[in-house]
Amino acid sequence: MSYRILDQHSALEYIRSHPQAPEHLNLQAELVGEEIGDGNLNRVFRVFEKGNRDRSLLLKQGIPYLRVAGESWPLSPERARMEAQALEQQYRLVGDLVPKPYWFDPELALNAMQDLWRHQVLRRPMVERTRYANLGETIGRFLALTLFGTSDFGMEPKAKKALSGRFVNAELCEITEDLVLTEPFEPKLLGGKTNRNRFNPLIADDLERLQADTELRLEVARLKHRFMSSAQAMLHGDLHTGSIMATPPDAGGKAEIRVIDPEFAFYGPMGFDLGMFVANLFLNAAAQQAHAPDPEERGAYRKYLYTQAERCWETFEVEMRQQFANVQDISWSSKAFQDRFLLETLQDACGYAGCEMVRRTVGFAHVYDLESIPNPELRAEAERLSLALGQELIKISGKTSNFTELMDLVRTTIPEGPSSSSG
Ligand code: SR1
Ligand code: MG
16 A cells, blocks of 8 residues: 555554554454654554553654644655664664664554553653663663664674665754754855754843854864764664653662664764763753752762763763774774774764754753753753853863763863852
Protein backbone atom coordinates (compact mmCIF):
# COMPACT_ATOMS: atom_id res chain seq x y z
CA MET A 1 0.00 0.00 0.00
CA SER A 2 1.31 3.49 -0.83
CA TYR A 3 2.36 6.21 1.62
CA ARG A 4 -0.34 7.68 3.87
CA ILE A 5 -0.17 9.42 7.22
CA LEU A 6 -1.40 7.13 9.99
CA ASP A 7 -3.74 8.10 12.79
CA GLN A 8 -4.62 6.14 15.91
CA HIS A 9 -7.18 3.99 14.04
CA SER A 10 -5.22 3.33 10.87
CA ALA A 11 -2.17 2.52 13.02
CA LEU A 12 -4.20 -0.31 14.57
CA GLU A 13 -5.43 -1.49 11.16
CA TYR A 14 -1.84 -1.43 9.94
CA ILE A 15 -0.73 -3.61 12.83
CA ARG A 16 -3.57 -6.09 12.31
CA SER A 17 -2.54 -6.63 8.71
CA HIS A 18 1.23 -6.52 9.11
CA PRO A 19 2.83 -9.97 8.70
CA GLN A 20 5.47 -9.45 11.42
CA ALA A 21 3.11 -8.03 14.05
CA PRO A 22 2.06 -11.40 15.56
CA GLU A 23 5.65 -11.93 16.77
CA HIS A 24 5.06 -9.07 19.20
CA LEU A 25 1.32 -8.93 19.79
CA ASN A 26 -1.59 -11.35 19.99
CA LEU A 27 -3.77 -9.99 17.20
CA GLN A 28 -6.81 -11.85 18.58
CA ALA A 29 -6.57 -9.82 21.81
CA GLU A 30 -8.17 -6.41 22.20
CA LEU A 31 -5.51 -3.93 21.05
CA VAL A 32 -5.17 -0.39 22.34
CA GLY A 33 -3.48 2.31 20.23
CA GLU A 34 -2.43 5.76 21.44
CA GLU A 35 -0.54 8.58 19.78
CA ILE A 36 2.30 9.59 22.10
CA GLY A 37 4.66 11.65 19.93
CA ASP A 38 5.74 14.87 21.59
CA GLY A 39 8.96 15.39 19.63
CA ASN A 40 9.49 18.02 16.95
CA LEU A 41 9.43 15.84 13.84
CA ASN A 42 7.32 12.67 13.70
CA ARG A 43 4.16 10.82 14.66
CA VAL A 44 4.57 8.08 17.23
CA PHE A 45 1.99 5.45 18.20
CA ARG A 46 2.08 2.87 20.94
CA VAL A 47 0.02 -0.31 20.49
CA PHE A 48 -0.52 -2.83 23.27
CA GLU A 49 -2.77 -5.68 24.33
CA LYS A 50 -5.45 -4.48 26.72
CA GLY A 51 -4.60 -5.85 30.18
CA ASN A 52 -1.12 -7.00 29.13
CA ARG A 53 1.10 -3.94 29.03
CA ASP A 54 4.23 -5.96 28.29
CA ARG A 55 2.83 -7.10 24.94
CA SER A 56 3.30 -3.88 23.01
CA LEU A 57 5.22 -2.14 20.29
CA LEU A 58 5.96 1.35 19.06
CA LEU A 59 5.34 2.72 15.57
CA LYS A 60 7.22 5.84 14.53
CA GLN A 61 6.28 7.43 11.21
CA GLY A 62 8.12 10.14 9.30
CA ILE A 63 5.61 12.63 7.90
CA PRO A 64 6.32 14.93 4.92
CA TYR A 65 6.72 18.01 7.10
CA LEU A 66 8.06 19.01 10.51
CA ARG A 67 5.42 18.03 13.10
CA VAL A 68 5.94 21.15 15.27
CA ALA A 69 5.95 23.60 12.34
CA GLY A 70 3.27 22.06 10.09
CA GLU A 71 3.14 21.87 6.30
CA SER A 72 4.99 25.18 5.89
CA TRP A 73 8.22 23.30 6.75
CA PRO A 74 8.42 20.34 4.36
CA LEU A 75 10.72 17.47 5.32
CA SER A 76 11.13 14.20 3.50
CA PRO A 77 9.80 11.11 5.35
CA GLU A 78 13.05 9.47 4.16
CA ARG A 79 14.51 10.37 7.57
CA ALA A 80 12.75 7.25 8.84
CA ARG A 81 15.19 5.21 6.76
CA MET A 82 18.13 6.97 8.44
CA GLU A 83 16.65 6.10 11.81
CA ALA A 84 16.16 2.46 10.77
CA GLN A 85 19.74 2.16 9.56
CA ALA A 86 21.21 3.92 12.59
CA LEU A 87 19.17 1.89 15.05
CA GLU A 88 20.31 -1.28 13.32
CA GLN A 89 23.98 -0.25 13.74
CA GLN A 90 23.52 0.90 17.33
CA TYR A 91 21.65 -2.28 18.26
CA ARG A 92 24.48 -4.31 16.74
CA LEU A 93 27.07 -2.39 18.77
CA VAL A 94 25.37 -1.69 22.11
CA GLY A 95 22.34 -4.01 22.23
CA ASP A 96 19.99 -2.99 24.97
CA LEU A 97 21.19 0.59 25.32
CA VAL A 98 18.71 1.33 22.49
CA PRO A 99 15.17 0.09 21.76
CA LYS A 100 15.13 -3.19 19.87
CA PRO A 101 14.28 -2.56 16.19
CA TYR A 102 11.45 -4.80 14.83
CA TRP A 103 10.96 -3.80 11.20
CA PHE A 104 11.19 -0.85 8.81
CA ASP A 105 8.39 -0.23 6.34
CA PRO A 106 9.83 1.89 3.50
CA GLU A 107 6.44 2.62 1.92
CA LEU A 108 5.03 4.18 5.05
CA ALA A 109 8.41 5.57 6.21
CA LEU A 110 7.70 3.76 9.45
CA ASN A 111 9.83 2.08 12.09
CA ALA A 112 8.38 -0.53 14.42
CA MET A 113 10.40 -1.02 17.56
CA GLN A 114 10.35 -1.98 21.21
CA ASP A 115 7.94 0.13 23.26
CA LEU A 116 9.84 1.46 26.29
CA TRP A 117 6.70 2.01 28.30
CA ARG A 118 8.44 1.75 31.65
CA HIS A 119 10.90 4.46 30.59
CA GLN A 120 10.45 8.20 30.64
CA VAL A 121 12.17 10.84 28.48
CA LEU A 122 14.69 12.54 30.79
CA ARG A 123 13.77 16.20 30.36
CA ARG A 124 10.86 16.48 32.76
CA PRO A 125 12.25 14.29 35.57
CA MET A 126 15.53 16.16 35.33
CA VAL A 127 13.77 19.50 35.72
CA GLU A 128 12.30 17.94 38.90
CA ARG A 129 15.88 17.05 39.86
CA THR A 130 15.64 13.26 39.53
CA ARG A 131 19.09 11.66 39.75
CA TYR A 132 20.23 8.71 37.65
CA ALA A 133 23.48 7.53 39.19
CA ASN A 134 24.59 5.68 36.04
CA LEU A 135 23.59 8.29 33.43
CA GLY A 136 27.02 9.68 32.56
CA GLU A 137 28.70 6.29 32.58
CA THR A 138 26.01 4.75 30.35
CA ILE A 139 26.14 7.52 27.77
CA GLY A 140 29.94 7.48 27.81
CA ARG A 141 29.86 3.77 27.03
CA PHE A 142 27.16 4.18 24.38
CA LEU A 143 29.26 6.85 22.67
CA ALA A 144 32.56 4.99 22.77
CA LEU A 145 31.06 1.78 21.39
CA THR A 146 28.90 3.32 18.66
CA LEU A 147 31.49 5.88 17.56
CA PHE A 148 34.56 3.66 17.64
CA GLY A 149 32.61 0.78 16.10
CA THR A 150 31.53 2.76 13.04
CA SER A 151 34.84 4.59 12.52
CA ASP A 152 38.01 3.73 10.60
CA PHE A 153 39.42 2.56 13.93
CA GLY A 154 36.77 -0.14 14.32
CA MET A 155 35.99 -1.08 10.71
CA GLU A 156 37.83 -2.33 7.71
CA PRO A 157 38.33 0.72 5.37
CA LYS A 158 36.08 -0.47 2.52
CA ALA A 159 33.29 -1.46 4.89
CA LYS A 160 33.49 1.89 6.68
CA LYS A 161 33.28 3.77 3.38
CA ALA A 162 30.32 1.69 2.29
CA LEU A 163 28.56 2.32 5.60
CA SER A 164 29.25 6.04 5.57
CA GLY A 165 27.73 6.17 2.06
CA ARG A 166 24.43 5.00 3.56
CA PHE A 167 24.35 7.94 5.96
CA VAL A 168 24.17 10.94 3.65
CA ASN A 169 21.50 12.63 5.74
CA ALA A 170 21.54 15.98 3.91
CA GLU A 171 18.14 17.28 4.99
CA LEU A 172 18.55 16.71 8.71
CA CYS A 173 22.19 17.82 8.68
CA GLU A 174 21.01 21.06 7.09
CA ILE A 175 18.70 21.61 10.06
CA THR A 176 21.68 21.30 12.43
CA GLU A 177 23.96 23.38 10.21
CA ASP A 178 21.36 26.18 10.17
CA LEU A 179 19.74 25.99 13.60
CA VAL A 180 22.74 24.97 15.73
CA LEU A 181 25.78 26.24 13.88
CA THR A 182 24.68 29.38 11.98
CA GLU A 183 21.52 31.28 12.85
CA PRO A 184 22.05 31.86 16.60
CA PHE A 185 25.41 33.51 15.89
CA GLU A 186 24.68 35.67 12.86
CA PRO A 187 22.62 38.86 13.01
CA LYS A 188 22.26 38.79 9.21
CA LEU A 189 22.45 35.87 6.80
CA LEU A 190 23.59 35.90 3.19
CA GLY A 191 21.60 35.00 0.07
CA GLY A 192 18.20 36.22 1.32
CA LYS A 193 18.09 33.52 4.01
CA THR A 194 16.23 34.45 7.14
CA ASN A 195 17.13 33.83 10.69
CA ARG A 196 14.58 31.88 12.77
CA ASN A 197 15.84 32.76 16.24
CA ARG A 198 13.29 33.13 19.05
CA PHE A 199 14.30 34.57 22.39
CA ASN A 200 13.20 36.20 25.60
CA PRO A 201 13.22 39.99 24.88
CA LEU A 202 14.96 40.46 28.24
CA ILE A 203 18.13 38.90 26.84
CA ALA A 204 18.14 40.80 23.52
CA ASP A 205 21.19 42.87 24.55
CA ASP A 206 23.07 39.74 25.61
CA LEU A 207 22.41 38.19 22.22
CA GLU A 208 23.53 41.34 20.43
CA ARG A 209 26.83 41.29 22.34
CA LEU A 210 27.30 37.59 21.54
CA GLN A 211 26.70 38.16 17.83
CA ALA A 212 29.17 41.08 17.83
CA ASP A 213 31.94 38.80 19.11
CA THR A 214 34.06 38.11 16.03
CA GLU A 215 36.42 35.72 17.84
CA LEU A 216 33.42 33.59 18.82
CA ARG A 217 31.94 33.63 15.32
CA LEU A 218 35.25 32.55 13.84
CA GLU A 219 35.35 29.54 16.16
CA VAL A 220 31.73 28.63 15.32
CA ALA A 221 32.58 28.84 11.61
CA ARG A 222 35.42 26.36 12.21
CA LEU A 223 33.15 24.00 14.15
CA LYS A 224 30.50 24.17 11.42
CA HIS A 225 33.01 23.33 8.73
CA ARG A 226 34.26 20.40 10.81
CA PHE A 227 30.67 19.20 11.32
CA MET A 228 30.16 19.23 7.55
CA SER A 229 33.43 17.73 6.44
CA SER A 230 34.86 15.43 9.11
CA ALA A 231 33.30 12.00 8.53
CA GLN A 232 34.84 10.22 11.54
CA ALA A 233 32.00 7.99 12.71
CA MET A 234 28.26 7.38 12.56
CA LEU A 235 26.92 9.87 15.06
CA HIS A 236 23.58 9.78 16.81
CA GLY A 237 23.38 13.39 15.63
CA ASP A 238 20.84 14.72 18.16
CA LEU A 239 21.91 13.38 21.55
CA HIS A 240 20.13 15.74 23.93
CA THR A 241 18.22 14.71 27.06
CA GLY A 242 15.01 14.47 25.03
CA SER A 243 16.69 11.60 23.14
CA ILE A 244 17.39 9.58 26.30
CA MET A 245 14.86 7.55 28.29
CA ALA A 246 15.22 5.93 31.71
CA THR A 247 13.20 3.89 34.17
CA PRO A 248 12.67 5.46 37.60
CA PRO A 249 15.92 5.01 39.57
CA ASP A 250 16.07 1.93 41.82
CA ALA A 251 16.99 1.97 45.52
CA GLY A 252 20.67 2.29 44.58
CA GLY A 253 19.91 5.26 42.32
CA LYS A 254 20.53 3.35 39.08
CA ALA A 255 18.15 3.17 36.14
CA GLU A 256 17.78 1.31 32.87
CA ILE A 257 18.85 3.87 30.29
CA ARG A 258 18.16 3.85 26.52
CA VAL A 259 19.13 6.21 23.74
CA ILE A 260 16.32 6.85 21.24
CA ASP A 261 15.62 8.84 18.05
CA PRO A 262 18.74 8.53 15.89
CA GLU A 263 17.13 10.04 12.77
CA PHE A 264 19.80 12.81 12.63
CA ALA A 265 22.48 10.10 12.27
CA PHE A 266 25.26 10.91 9.81
CA TYR A 267 29.03 10.56 9.49
CA GLY A 268 30.56 13.43 11.45
CA PRO A 269 33.04 14.40 14.16
CA MET A 270 32.76 12.27 17.33
CA GLY A 271 32.91 15.29 19.62
CA PHE A 272 29.53 16.49 18.33
CA ASP A 273 27.57 13.76 20.16
CA LEU A 274 29.61 14.19 23.34
CA GLY A 275 29.15 17.96 23.24
CA MET A 276 25.37 17.71 22.75
CA PHE A 277 25.00 15.43 25.75
CA VAL A 278 27.08 17.42 28.24
CA ALA A 279 25.56 20.71 27.02
CA ASN A 280 22.12 19.44 27.95
CA LEU A 281 23.35 18.66 31.47
CA PHE A 282 24.74 22.20 31.69
CA LEU A 283 21.48 23.66 30.30
CA ASN A 284 19.64 21.92 33.11
CA ALA A 285 22.17 23.32 35.60
CA ALA A 286 21.46 26.81 34.29
CA ALA A 287 17.69 26.27 34.41
CA GLN A 288 17.89 25.13 38.06
CA GLN A 289 18.66 28.79 38.84
CA ALA A 290 14.88 29.23 38.70
CA HIS A 291 13.59 25.70 39.30
CA ALA A 292 15.49 25.32 42.60
CA PRO A 293 15.31 28.57 44.56
CA ASP A 294 16.93 26.90 47.58
CA PRO A 295 20.70 27.35 47.05
CA GLU A 296 21.58 24.11 48.84
CA GLU A 297 19.21 22.06 46.71
CA ARG A 298 20.29 23.81 43.53
CA GLY A 299 23.96 23.36 44.33
CA ALA A 300 23.49 19.69 45.15
CA TYR A 301 21.75 19.00 41.85
CA ARG A 302 24.36 20.91 39.87
CA LYS A 303 27.02 18.85 41.61
CA TYR A 304 25.18 15.71 40.47
CA LEU A 305 24.95 17.02 36.87
CA TYR A 306 28.64 17.91 36.73
CA THR A 307 29.61 14.51 38.13
CA GLN A 308 27.59 12.89 35.33
CA ALA A 309 29.38 14.99 32.70
CA GLU A 310 32.72 13.91 34.20
CA ARG A 311 31.71 10.24 34.31
CA CYS A 312 30.60 10.43 30.70
CA TRP A 313 33.97 11.73 29.56
CA GLU A 314 35.95 9.36 31.83
CA THR A 315 33.99 6.33 30.62
CA PHE A 316 34.26 7.42 27.01
CA GLU A 317 38.02 7.81 27.34
CA VAL A 318 38.54 4.49 29.14
CA GLU A 319 36.35 2.58 26.64
CA MET A 320 38.00 4.25 23.65
CA ARG A 321 41.45 3.33 24.95
CA GLN A 322 40.32 -0.25 25.51
CA GLN A 323 39.04 -0.42 21.94
CA PHE A 324 42.22 1.18 20.61
CA ALA A 325 44.20 -1.62 22.29
CA ASN A 326 42.88 -3.99 19.58
CA VAL A 327 43.12 -1.62 16.62
CA GLN A 328 44.34 -3.46 13.53
CA ASP A 329 45.92 -0.57 11.62
CA ILE A 330 49.49 0.22 12.67
CA SER A 331 48.87 3.92 11.99
CA TRP A 332 46.47 4.22 14.92
CA SER A 333 48.28 1.98 17.40
CA SER A 334 50.61 4.44 19.14
CA LYS A 335 49.61 6.03 22.44
CA ALA A 336 50.76 9.39 21.08
CA PHE A 337 48.22 9.21 18.23
CA GLN A 338 45.43 8.06 20.56
CA ASP A 339 46.16 10.86 23.03
CA ARG A 340 46.04 13.37 20.24
CA PHE A 341 42.81 12.02 18.78
CA LEU A 342 41.10 12.05 22.19
CA LEU A 343 42.27 15.62 22.79
CA GLU A 344 40.83 16.73 19.43
CA THR A 345 37.57 14.99 20.31
CA LEU A 346 37.47 16.77 23.68
CA GLN A 347 38.11 20.13 22.01
CA ASP A 348 35.34 19.48 19.48
CA ALA A 349 32.97 18.40 22.27
CA CYS A 350 33.72 21.61 24.16
CA GLY A 351 32.90 23.78 21.13
CA TYR A 352 29.75 21.90 20.11
CA ALA A 353 28.54 21.96 23.72
CA GLY A 354 28.83 25.74 23.62
CA CYS A 355 26.91 25.96 20.32
CA GLU A 356 24.14 23.74 21.72
CA MET A 357 23.78 25.90 24.84
CA VAL A 358 23.54 29.09 22.81
CA ARG A 359 21.08 27.72 20.26
CA ARG A 360 18.78 26.20 22.90
CA THR A 361 18.63 29.65 24.53
CA VAL A 362 18.18 31.98 21.56
CA GLY A 363 17.66 29.78 18.48
CA PHE A 364 14.57 28.22 16.91
CA ALA A 365 14.34 25.05 19.02
CA HIS A 366 14.36 25.56 22.78
CA VAL A 367 14.43 23.11 25.67
CA TYR A 368 11.80 22.36 28.29
CA ASP A 369 14.39 22.98 31.04
CA LEU A 370 14.42 26.72 30.26
CA GLU A 371 10.98 27.03 28.64
CA SER A 372 9.22 25.70 31.73
CA ILE A 373 10.35 28.70 33.81
CA PRO A 374 7.16 30.81 33.74
CA ASN A 375 8.56 34.08 35.10
CA PRO A 376 10.42 35.91 32.27
CA GLU A 377 12.83 37.68 34.67
CA LEU A 378 13.82 34.42 36.35
CA ARG A 379 14.03 32.73 32.97
CA ALA A 380 16.34 35.50 31.74
CA GLU A 381 18.63 34.90 34.72
CA ALA A 382 18.94 31.22 33.81
CA GLU A 383 19.27 32.03 30.09
CA ARG A 384 22.13 34.45 30.79
CA LEU A 385 23.99 31.69 32.61
CA SER A 386 23.48 29.41 29.65
CA LEU A 387 24.65 32.04 27.16
CA ALA A 388 27.67 32.93 29.28
CA LEU A 389 28.81 29.32 29.57
CA GLY A 390 28.01 28.59 25.91
CA GLN A 391 30.17 31.50 24.78
CA GLU A 392 33.07 30.52 27.03
CA LEU A 393 32.97 26.90 25.91
CA ILE A 394 33.11 27.93 22.26
CA LYS A 395 36.01 30.29 22.88
CA ILE A 396 38.17 27.80 24.79
CA SER A 397 37.32 24.88 22.51
CA GLY A 398 40.50 24.98 20.43
CA LYS A 399 42.67 25.53 23.50
CA THR A 400 41.37 23.25 26.24
CA SER A 401 43.80 20.49 27.17
CA ASN A 402 41.76 18.28 29.50
CA PHE A 403 38.23 17.70 30.76
CA THR A 404 39.09 19.05 34.24
CA GLU A 405 39.87 22.44 32.72
CA LEU A 406 36.51 22.41 30.92
CA MET A 407 34.67 21.51 34.13
CA ASP A 408 36.51 24.24 36.07
CA LEU A 409 35.04 26.71 33.60
CA VAL A 410 31.57 25.19 34.01
CA ARG A 411 31.81 25.38 37.82
CA THR A 412 33.02 28.98 37.73
CA THR A 413 30.25 30.11 35.37
CA ILE A 414 27.35 28.14 36.88
CA PRO A 415 28.55 27.47 40.45
CA GLU A 416 27.50 24.59 42.64
CA GLY A 417 28.06 26.46 45.88
CA PRO A 418 25.46 28.50 47.78
CA SER A 419 27.23 31.61 46.38
CA SER A 420 25.15 30.98 43.23
CA SER A 421 22.04 32.00 45.21
CA SER A 422 19.72 34.38 43.44
CA GLY A 423 17.79 34.95 46.68
C1 SR1 B 1 13.40 21.85 13.41
S1 SR1 B 1 13.77 20.50 14.36
C2 SR1 B 1 14.37 21.23 15.80
C3 SR1 B 1 15.26 20.41 16.60
O1 SR1 B 1 14.58 19.21 16.99
C4 SR1 B 1 15.46 18.12 16.88
O2 SR1 B 1 15.40 17.32 18.01
C5 SR1 B 1 16.83 18.70 16.64
O3 SR1 B 1 17.50 19.01 17.85
C6 SR1 B 1 16.50 19.93 15.90
O4 SR1 B 1 17.54 20.89 15.88
MG1 MG C 1 14.28 13.63 18.25
